[in-house]
Amino acid sequence: xTTKAHLxxxxxxxxxxxxxxxxxxxxxxxxxxxxxxxxxxxLISAAGCTAIDVIGILTKKQVHxxxxxxxxxxxxxxxxxxxxxxxxxxxxxxxxxxxxxxxxQAIRLxxxxxxxxxxxxxxxxxxxxxxxxx
Numbered sequence: 517x518t519t520k521a522h523l524x525x526x527x528x529x530x531x532x533x534x535x536x537x538x539x540x541x542x543x544x545x546x547x548x549x550x551x552x553x554x555x556x557x558x559l560i561s562a563a564g565c566t567a568i569d570v571i572g573i574l575t576k577k578q579v580h581x582x583x584x585x586x587x588x589x590x591x592x593x594x595x596x597x598x599x600x601x602x603x604x605x606x607x608x609x610x611x612x613x614x615x616x617x618x619x620x621q622a623i624r625l626x627x628x629x630x631x632x633x634x635x636x637x638x639x640x641x642x643x644x645x646x647x648x649x650x
Contacts, residue, residue, distance in 0.1 A: 555590070555598070558637075563588040565633035566605065569626035570619075577618045583610035603637070 521535040529545030544551035552560070563586040571584060585608040590600040607623060627634055 555592070555600070558600070558633075559588050559590050559603075562603065562631070562633045562637065563605070565631045566623075566626045569630040570607065570622045573622035573625055574618060577615075577622070579611075579614060579618050581609055581611040581614065584608065600637070 519535065521533060523531040523533045523543065525531055526542075530549065530551060531543045533541045533543045541557075542551040543557065544553060546553060567584070567586045570586075571581075574581065587606040587608065589604045589606075591602040591604075592598040593601045605627075607619070609619060
C-alpha cells in the first residue's frame, strides 16, 4: 500500500498539508505561530497509531473504558538533526475493573506488532527524491 501526502508553501516556514481525504493542516517550522511543527506531528502520529491499536484490542476483549488518553514525550538530540532519541509513552485508562493483563497485552501488541508509526521510527527507512522544476 502506498500513502501520499501533499504540502503547499504558504509563506515563511508555513505550509498547508493534506493526505487523501483528510482535512488540511497548517504545518509550520515553529510552534510559536499557532500551527503544528513536523516533529510535534510525528509525536501525535505515534500516539494516535498506538491509541487506535490499544482501543481496538481492548474493545475486542470487551474491556469497558469510560475514557482513554495517551501522553507522549520525545527527547530530541542536539545538535542537528534534532531527531528523537527517546520516546516515552504514558497510557491513561479510566473505568472500573480494567484488567491489567489485557491492558499490558494490548500495549505490547501495539508497540511490537501493529503500530506502523512506531515500527517506522524503530528502523532506518530508505528514502529517495526527485526534483521537478515548473
